[in-house]
Amino acid sequence: MGTTKTQIFTAEQNQLATILKVLANPARIAILQHISCQKDCICNDIVEEIGLAQPTISQHLKELKSIDLIEGEISGKRVCYCINQKKWVEIQAIINDFFNKTNVNCC
Amino acid sequence: MGTTKTQIFTAEQNQLATILKVLANPARIAILQHISCQKDCICNDIVEEIGLAQPTISQHLKELKSIDLIEGEISGKRVCYCINQKKWVEIQAIINDFFNKTNVNCC
DNA sequence: ATTTATTATCGTAATATTGCAATATATAAA
DNA sequence: TTTATATATTGCAATATTACGATAATAAAT
Numbered sequence: 031m032g033t034t035k036t037q038i039f040t041a042e043q044n045q046l047a048t049i050l051k052v053l054a055n056p057a058r059i060a061i062l063q064h065i066s067c068q069k070d071c072i073c074n075d076i077v078e079e080i081g082l083a084q085p086t087i088s089q090h091l092k093e094l095k096s097i098d099l100i101e102g103e104i105s106g107k108r109v110c111y112c113i114n115q116k117k118w119v120e121i122q123a124i125i126n127d128f129f130n131k132t133n134v135n136c137c
Numbered sequence: 138m139g140t141t142k143t144q145i146f147t148a149e150q151n152q153l154a155t156i157l158k159v160l161a162n163p164a165r166i167a168i169l170q171h172i173s174c175q176k177d178c179i180c181n182d183i184v185e186e187i188g189l190a191q192p193t194i195s196q197h198l199k200e201l202k203s204i205d206l207i208e209g210e211i212s213g214k215r216v217c218y219c220i221n222q223k224k225w226v227e228i229q230a231i232i233n234d235f236f237n238k239t240n241v242n243c244c
Numbered sequence: 245a246t247t248t249a250t251t252a253t254c255g256t257a258a259t260a261t262t263g264c265a266a267t268a269t270a271t272a273a274a
Numbered sequence: 275t276t277t278a279t280a281t282a283t284t285g286c287a288a289t290a291t292t293a294c295g296a297t298a299a300t301a302a303a304t
Binding site: 139140141162164189190191192193196197211213214215 | 287288289290291292293294295296300301302
């Protein structure tokens with residue numbers, strides 16, 4: 031036990047849960063907001079902005095990359111992170127689909 | 138360690154993370170979908186539908202209730218669960234706000 | 245009053261997540 | 275080449291989450 035029983039759910043349910051899990055953290059939300067309002071989205075700037083240790087930020091960036099929500103472009107010794115616009119819109123649509131297709135008829 | 142450092146984030150960031158965390162589980166997604174398409178949303182039906190043990194379902198329902206996303210109405214020895222429509226729409230708006238207000242300008 | 249059915253709570257085990265220090269890696273600068 | 279800077283990875287400790295058996299609580303049925 032301790033693990034989610036993914037086998038008993040549909041691919042769509044698991045996919046949505048995976049996406050939401052990546053988003054469900056204030057540090058990752060803050061990172062996305064910071065990246066989005068910066069022209070230069072250098073990793074080190076994020077570390078200074080957010081106030082968590084550099085390895086912690088690096089780990090959060092890795093998780094955001096795991097669902098292709100952000101992309102990191104190496105530029106010299108720095109890495110410039112940006113949001114994957116296509117995926118951003120796609121994920122918003124998946125979430126809205128869930129909210130819209132889930133009928134709300136109370137008993 | 139092991140805990141999220143909520144102190145360093147804004148109330149909005151923490152609130153969004155809390156909401157997404159409740160949604161970020163396939164069992165809870167399946168529960169919401171099942172409740173929504175049923176006229177009778179009896180707890181026991183959910184247990185049989187989802188395929189997880191009764192205490193596990195009860196715990197998931199508790200988490201959904203923690204953000205007022207569902208309501209349980211006691212009817213005899215049964216409890217009839219339904220989605221809180223007002224909160225449902227409210228939460229969808231909060232999430233869309235995040236997606237819309239987060240500008241996507243790549244570097 | 246006793247039994248049965250439904251839901252909630254408690255306790256516990258297994259696994260996941262969060263965060264950081266130490267360290268590795270890689271590039272730029274001196 | 276050495277040093278400094280930026281990022282990633284590893285290993286670990288603390289806490290959170292998921293799931294379930296056992297049990298409690300409550301109400302209907304007998």
